[in-house]
Amino acid sequence: MAWRHFDYEEEAGVATVTFSRPERLNSLTFEIYADLERLTAELKGRLSDIRVVVLRGRGRGFCSGGDVEETIGELLKLDTRGVYEFARMTGACTRNLRELPQPVISSVNGIAAGAGAVLAAASDLRLLAESASFRFLFTKVGISGGDMGICWLLPRLVGLGRAAEILLLGDRISSAEALAMGLANRVVPDQELDALVAEYAGRLQEVAPWGLAMTKEMLNRAGSLDYSAAIEMEAWTQTMLMTAQDFREFHAGFTGKRKPVFTGR
Incomplete structure (x- = not known):
C-alpha cells in the first residue's frame, strides 16, 4: 500500500507512519492531513492483521505542525466554509487515532509542535527521546489553544490546571518536563528510542x-x-x-x- 505524502510500512503486525519532510521538520500540508485521515479510517477494519500503529518523524523532529507556507498561507485564501472543512478534516485525524482498535505509539524525537503535538497527545503511548519537546503554540499564531480535540485530550493527561497553562501560554515543554507531568510515558537517550518503540510494540502484540x-x-x-x-x-x-x-x-x-x-x- 503506497501513500504519497508520508512513508508507510507494515511489518509483523506493526503499521508505521513516518512523516518524511525532514527539511521542513516534517511539517504538515493539506495532502498529508488528508492521507492520514484516510489511512487511519482504513486501519480501523484491520485488527486481524495490524496489531499496533506507530507514528514517527524522519530526521531532527517528530512533526512541527502545519506548514507556514503550504497550510497556513493557503488557509488565508479560503472562505469560512473552506476553513471549517479543513478544521473538521484535521480533527478527524485525531478522532480516528482515538477510535482505532489498535494501540497507537508516538515515537517522538525532536520537536512536536502544534498539530504534531496534538497527534502525539491523541496516541495511546508517547515514547520520547531526550531531544524531544512539545509546543502547543496555537495562541502564539493568533488562534485558539483548542484545536483537533486537544482541550479534551490534554486535561485528561496532565490535569486541567496544567493543561490551561500549556494551552494559554504555548511554551516549550522539554522531555523531562513532559515525563514529570504525565505527557510522556518514557524518555530514553535518542539512540535508544527505536529499540524502546520496538519493545513496546512487541509487548502489545502479546496481549489480546x-x-x-x-x-x-x-x-x-x-x-x-x-x-x-x-x-x-x-x-x-x-x-x-x-x-x-x-x-x-x-x-x-x-x-x-x-x-x-x-x-x-
Missing part, C-alpha cells in the same frame, strides 16, 4: 487484541459517564469478552502450561 481495543473504548467513553454508568458499561464489555475465544484461549494456555495465542476472536 480485542481486549486492547475495548480498553481504548472504555477509556474514551468513561470520562463522559457517571461512576455507576461506567461500571455498568464495563460489566457489559467484560461479559462480551469473557464469552469470546481469547478468554478461553488464556485458560487453555494457563492449564496447558503454554503461552496463549490470541487472535482477537
Whole structure:
C-alpha cells in the first residue's frame, strides 16, 4: 500500500507512519492531513492483521505542525466554509487515532509542535527521546489553544490546571518536563528510542487484541459517564469478552502450561 505524502510500512503486525519532510521538520500540508485521515479510517477494519500503529518523524523532529507556507498561507485564501472543512478534516485525524482498535505509539524525537503535538497527545503511548519537546503554540499564531480535540485530550493527561497553562501560554515543554507531568510515558537517550518503540510494540502484540481495543473504548467513553454508568458499561464489555475465544484461549494456555495465542476472536 503506497501513500504519497508520508512513508508507510507494515511489518509483523506493526503499521508505521513516518512523516518524511525532514527539511521542513516534517511539517504538515493539506495532502498529508488528508492521507492520514484516510489511512487511519482504513486501519480501523484491520485488527486481524495490524496489531499496533506507530507514528514517527524522519530526521531532527517528530512533526512541527502545519506548514507556514503550504497550510497556513493557503488557509488565508479560503472562505469560512473552506476553513471549517479543513478544521473538521484535521480533527478527524485525531478522532480516528482515538477510535482505532489498535494501540497507537508516538515515537517522538525532536520537536512536536502544534498539530504534531496534538497527534502525539491523541496516541495511546508517547515514547520520547531526550531531544524531544512539545509546543502547543496555537495562541502564539493568533488562534485558539483548542484545536483537533486537544482541550479534551490534554486535561485528561496532565490535569486541567496544567493543561490551561500549556494551552494559554504555548511554551516549550522539554522531555523531562513532559515525563514529570504525565505527557510522556518514557524518555530514553535518542539512540535508544527505536529499540524502546520496538519493545513496546512487541509487548502489545502479546496481549489480546480485542481486549486492547475495548480498553481504548472504555477509556474514551468513561470520562463522559457517571461512576455507576461506567461500571455498568464495563460489566457489559467484560461479559462480551469473557464469552469470546481469547478468554478461553488464556485458560487453555494457563492449564496447558503454554503461552496463549490470541487472535482477537
